[in-house]
Amino acid sequence: MIGVLEIVAYVAAAAVALYGLFTTVRNRPPDRTHRIAVGVFEAVLVLQAVIAAVRVFTGIQLPEQSTFLIYLLVSVCVMPIALQFATAEPTRWGGTVIAVGAIGTGVAVWRLHDLWAAGSG
Amino acid sequence: MTEREPRATASGPGRVLIAVYAIFALSATARAGVQIAARFSEAPVAYLLSGLAGVVYILATIGLAGRGPGYRRLAWAAVTFELIGVLVIGTLTVFDTGDFPDDTVWSVYGRGYGFIPLVLPFVGLWWLRRTSHPG
16 A cells, blocks of 8 residues: 555564553553553554555546545554453453453454555556 | 452453444444445445444443443443354355455454454454453
8 A cells, every 4th residue: 555654564564463462461450551552553654644545536537435434444443453352351361351452453454455556456 | 258259351461352343333333434425336235334334343341341231241242243243244255255345354364454353253252261250
């Protein structure tokens, strides 16, 4: 989609997921580091969503525009909810909840890539 | 005589299960919504099934996240329905792809979703069973 940002998003998703799994294995509840990591990841996602949305609304034609916009919305919504749910009960499993959210978001970005590629060739 | 309550399904590792169910609820419902809104006439059966799968995932998420016997019954019903759904639709799509486009979460046992839809109900039933006794 947006070349560099997309790669940064995958790297951030992988880093957040691995760190979440790491703290589960180490039997630690989510802490400040999780919040910062999710915050950085989310910032990348929001930036990507804003740029993509502007491009869609200012000319780029996609074959499945509504699907693309829904995935775009999903890509920015999952992490805040996952972080909230993960920290509501401070156990070791919070990290895995964050990891699940990050993997799900990564898949959504991947789907966005396919939908974008179908339109821009 | 002490009250012996079942353990909460929404605690500990159960929260990971709920997170997975919530993501499937979101993606299956969003996908079905677009399919039904944009091109329902192309494959009405498949798209209605997509919608049904989405609803089942939503009910399972709510059942697992809630506390109390009512929520537990809802979770049992939804996860059992999910297991039957993925096995029936999975089998139908493997043997006869003519009538069913590979367009639902449960097609070919959830191949399009890394077979997670096939594994998830077994994990769900195991977790419900495990938490049904005080521990």
